[in-house]
Amino acid sequence: MILLELSGLSVCINGKEIVKDVTLEVKQGEVHVIMGPNGSGKSTLLSCIMGLPRVRACKGRIYYQNTDITSKPPYERATMGIALAHQSPPSIRGVKFAEVGKALVKKCGCSDFTFMTRILNVEELLNRELFVGYSGGERKRAEMLLVMLQAPKLALLDEPDSGVDIESLDLISNAINYLASRGSSIILVTHSGNILNKLARLDYVHIMLGGRIVYTGRPDGVLPIVFKLGYREGIKRLLGEEAVGG
């Protein structure tokens, strides 16, 4: 069953087109990875799927569970089961991490709060203000917990592996694997690919350059080439092979 469908989607910020004509289907339970260099439009695409107000779909549509959600506000999309792990969540003074977590448990009915805090080793952060003074790894793990508490059908994970230490990377990948094992669909954005060899399931890799998805393939075919040659040279090789193969 198709959970998410992007149809010719272009995304603008302040009138400038950042993401161009993206078409993508994500089926239930699939794990997709979007890779590309910094500034290629990956995060903007996720923000648009989530419905952040500063990014706007200037062309195309977003369908989720066969419903056009292109104009829906973010909280409605969240209520429908879409969750975004922000690349850089804001520090929120005065608001305790645990308070937001508990409010989400109440809202989303998730019953695994304690278990999930252990998976991500964030128990000691619960009584602290949300993201205030957190290290890079703590920030990513705390944000990942809030996504998990939403029990998402579709998790949009924006660079969960950037700026984190090895231990945090293991904890975050465990959490992603847990989400996937529970049937969540996942779109994971990464520019480094650090986390990819820790994922238990990976269905498709999309390469994004200059706001466009320029290549989509299975991980076995794409990742070795991208890791070896980098994005631009790797894409040339992949497209060349495709042309030869085709």
Place this chain on the structure above:
Amino acid sequence: MHESSGKARVIEALQKPAPYGPDIDLGRYEFEEARVEGDPSVLSESGLERAAMRVGMDSSSPSYIQLNQMAIYRAIHRALEKYNVTIMPLREALEKLEVARELSWKLIKPETDKYTAHAYLYGGELGYFIYVPPRTKVPLPIYSCLAITVEKRVQFAHNVIYVGEGSEAHVVTGCSVPHGVSEGVHIGISEFYVGRNAKLTFSMVHAWARGLHVRPRTAARLESGGEFVNYYVLYSPVGSIQAYPRAVLEENAKTYMASIIAGSESGVYDLGSMAVLEGRGSSAEIVSRVVARDSCKIYARAEIRGEAPKSKGHIECLGLLLSNDSMISSIPIITSTTLESRISHEAAIGMIAQEELEYLMCKGFTEEEAKAILVRGFMSVEAPGIPSRVKVEMDKILDMVSRQAIG
């Protein structure tokens, strides 16, 4: 009592406006004869229950109750008996106890302004007297509740608290009107004495209405090593309120004074805290969180005077505007008269950060829910030493305040 020249000064002060806040014509309101009532049955159908609920109390908690100009003399709760704590209407304490007479009107001069002068001359010395003997730690909060339940009345309260050397007490006071009362004046005189190495936490919640004018006058004296925590919450509309509690600290004494104000409608909220660091090594922290909506005006004042070596103080005034028609003015003053005093302040006024709002909305909270979470967080201050039971009650009040603050 004061001599005749002193009384003449007080009479003269009946016309003396306060330096801050709108001037209130007290002649527009009715003055009621003060009385002390021993029979709690007068409370039935009095409106007290509804007034107490607004400040997070049930009417069975308070050891002292004052309805309009009537003090209800409730037997001291048994739980407090074993600590030998004296709680009684000040009016009675002044008749019976020398210590009450020694402490009354010593920290606040009756001629300070027209409100203190009226309280002195016409208040009938209602209010409570709490005496905690030396070396007595009272773990249970001592509750009091004052309510105005009739229109256009002036309520006077004169409260005196004495915490003896090495003792500890937690006092919680709620002042309120039940819904339906729209006009009136509340004038509260509070004098707090904190003995050597003693500790007093004083938590107060105010819930008024759009036509109420409120003029608390509060002063505290901390002997060496004494500690005073003042935690004040006001969340309702009000006609106007003006208060500037002042704590004077001796050697190594310390104070933490927090004000959490959620202003609304067209009220004028002029509130502050002042600490005078007279003693070597004394310290003060003054914190305010003010939230303004509708067309209210909030003046958040704070002052610390460093007058002794090794004294230190910090003021933190944060304001959050929720509407274009509201106004917050933050006025921190720091003064030092010695080389070895360290005093600082920070003040900021802003609006809800769009980035934080969007973030929470991405987590599935509606805009209203997200704003309530952010406002609740903004109003959170960690007042040290407040008993957990009181903290839970205050947290409930703040949860309600945050929901109401966004309208």
